[in-house]
Amino acid sequence: MASNTISLVIRPRGRPIKNLVESITIERTDPASLVFQKIADASNFSIHRLRITKGSDGSPIQNTKELTVHDTGLRNRSAVDVKDLGPxxxxxxxxxxxxxxxxxxxxxxxxxxxxxxxxxxxxxxxxxxxxxxxxxxxxxxxxxxxxxxxxxxxxxxxxxxxxxxxxxxxxxxxxxxxxxxxxxxxxxxxxxxxxxxxxxxxxxxxxxxxxxxxxxxxxxxxxxxxxxxxxxxxxxxxxxxxxxxxxxxxxxxxxxxxxxxxxxxxxxxxxxxxxxxxxxxxxxxxxxxxxxxxxxxxxxxxxxx
Structure with a gap:
């Protein structure tokens, strides 16, 4: 049986983001909003400045509790691109x-x-x-x-x-x-x-x-x-x-x-x-x-x- 815990690869997009982590671990059943929260917390960055997209096709990941991480299409070792939207x-x-x-x-x-x-x-x-x-x-x-x-x-x-x-x-x-x-x-x-x-x-x-x-x-x-x-x-x-x-x-x-x-x-x-x-x-x-x-x-x- 596959583990419920997955790892996501974090990549910067556009301007450099100081302290951006290289990866996070998360549960498949966690809400998609937790992807934003984990990246923000680990990087000491405001969640509101983040735009997060799937590395596979560039589609945005919604900052919502209504979808799970699995629902977004993210799988173990999936890459996500993180952009700093500025102040x-x-x-x-x-x-x-x-x-x-x-x-x-x-x-x-x-x-x-x-x-x-x-x-x-x-x-x-x-x-x-x-x-x-x-x-x-x-x-x-x-x-x-x-x-x-x-x-x-x-x-x-x-x-x-x-x-x-x-x-x-x-x-x-x-x-x-x-x-x-x-x-x-x-x-x-x-x-x-x-x-x-x-x-x-x-x-x-x-x-x-x-x-x-x-x-x-x-x-x-x-x-x-x-x-x-x-x-x-x-x-x-x-x-x-x-x-x-x-x-x-x-x-x-x-x-x-x-x-x-x-x-x-x-x-x-x-x-x-x-x-x-x-x-x-x-x-x-x-x-x-x-x-x-x-x-x-x-x-x-x-x-x-």
């Missing part, structure tokens, strides 16, 4: 930092109007409304990051945080706040108050529906696993990612009370990136669930995108 930062931290920018800039320019714009005039009613909406939106984002979202990938390269944060800190933060709260801003409002009420309705419906979708997505994945189910419920019969659809609706609501062209680049970039993420998710759903999944023609905006 990492937790995705949760990235999100918290991203959304912090607008939460700092909007109060700064809203309450600092006398100093920044040299005006003693109080903000208009619609400027007040825009301020409340934008603050509620990003406070909701921070709440979801802390208590709702589950991240399938724990970390990202640390240097990417500057690119990710720049979008929110500049376009949704400094840029949007500067033009929204200036004395000559078009937030004196449309002459028809129905437009303002329509904006409020779009914002409230979009934010609440977006939150509901995020709870649906959260409940698809069991804590500590990467397994997902097929999402069903509010908006999922229309598009692949209704969370992006309702996000767009909420920002349309903000724009209807803001009327500032400074919002165009932020919404434009957001639509582009959300659209790309939605397309990738549609492809993943089709590949992962096959015929069980009802394919969507539109991934984000029904009839449009």
């Amino acid at each position: 990492q930062i937790a995705w949760q931290t990235v999100f918290l930092v991203e959304y912090l920018g607008p939460l700092l800039f909007h109060p700064l320019l809203y309450y600092g109007r006398p100093l920044i714009y040299g005006t003693s005039e109080p903000p208009s009613e619609l400027q007040k409304l825009s301020f409340v909406m934008i603050m509620l939106h990003f406070l909701k984002r921070e709440f979801e990051t802390l208590f709702v979202h589950r991240f399938s990938v724990a970390t990202m390269p640390v240097f990417n945080i500057f690119l990710n944060s720049g979008h929110y800190w500049f376009f949704a933060g400094l840029n949007l706040a500067f033009w929204t709260y200036r004395p000559t801003a078009p937030t004196a409002g449309p002459s028809n108050p129905l437009i303002m009420y329509a904006g409020i309705a779009c914002f409230v419906i979009g934010e609440l529906a977006n939150l509901q979708v995020h709870f649906t997505l959260k409940n698809l994945r069991r804590p500590g696993t990467q397994d997902r189910g097929i999402p069903r419920g509010l908006g999922f019969d229309l598009v692949t990612c209704p969370n992006y659809m309702f996000e767009t609706l909420a920002w349309i609501g903000i724009w209807l009370t803001n009327w500032s062209l400074s919002m165009v680049p932020f919404i434009g970039f957001a639509l582009y990136y959300m659209g790309q993420w939605a397309k990738k998710k549609e492809r993943r759903y089709r590949k992962e669930f096959g015929d069980k999944y009802k394919r969507k023609r539109y991934t984000m905006l029904p009839g449009i995108y």
